[in-house]
Amino acid sequence: MSKVASLLQKGNRVLRDLELLKVLQSEIKHELSNDPYKKKGGSLGDFVMDWDSPHSKDVILRKNCESGEEVAISALLGDETFLEVDGYPKEAEMKVCIKKAGLSSILQFDCKVIDEGEDKVDFHIQNAYYLKSPTNLDSSIYRGPVFRDLDPALQQELKQYLISRGIGESFTNFLILHLHKKEQNQYVNWLQKLEAMVVPS
Template sequence: MPRVTTVLRKSRKAIQDLDLLKVLHSEITHEHSSNPFQDKQSGSLGDFTLDWDSPKSQDVVLRKKSESGEEVAVSAMLGPEIYEGASSFPREALMKVCIKKPGLSSILQFDCGVSGKDNGSEFDIHSAHYLPSTSLDSSNYKGPSYSELDPNLQSELKRYLVSKGIEESFTNFLLLHLHRKEQGQYVNWLRKLEEMVARGDDD
């Protein structure tokens, strides 16, 4: 009787694995055939270079250094799904921009959100900080709430970032790259799961 029970259990597992393999294969095929990011314009990095883009991480880091020695670093990753308004992308990118002048240890830091629009992307500044030291001491006063700043100053700060290369072509590239990166990671995860089930591996 124990042997019959073992055979039945293995048969049930084989049927379940076969069903799961069919579902996994269908999902992988669907992801390839209905890629929503395939035909979108990729934009341009401009003067930035990709400094970090590990296939195992969700974030990317981009940097550029001008002839004057000024450094601009951008780190970004996808945020939660967007539930309000129309967007060509399902998720917003959370972008941090840090600007360092030559010979100074202080940093200007901007926390931004990048969202899709009909024919591209746009970014908004959520907060802006002056960090007097690269030690990033949390006790330092980082400035008032961004929403409390004068609207003219808010507009000028956004123009300032655009002048540093954070313009639409760059945010187009960033938003699309992050969505493609996430989709690629999802498909790779499905393939690994498919391989594991096909081998009959147990947890």
């Protein structure tokens, strides 16, 4: 390859890198200047944020109830909701574990937190499990029926059971907002890392 061709190739690569840099900087500016999540954030209530690393997608929250129960919640963003209204673009997957003092068994609820539009965020139980021990997770052990097959009155009472332990509307509002902001911050951080790699030395 001639020296001229080599210089032209290098020049083209520099121009492509500058174009990429321009687009990255535009996207970063857009993300930092627009806050799509201006809704009221709700409240953690008595829960404490136990884990919220900027490098992971999930969060863990804990609470000790006056009754002696310990409630632990893990959550992360799930599938897109494709809402036509101005709502959160993704639902949250929430796992709630409740343990009574002195017992090794736990109740585990797999839930989805969904923006239902018109400023209403709610959660729906997908599964309810009784686990004899958190260390005994053999898939062949019967953990409970398919939740949607339960009597609707029992489904509603199990939901009320969780609400009475602080997992109500204010909490789910906080959780889904926090997870979306967390993801947005991670996206901006990723863009900035790309920008640092592309900036000419």
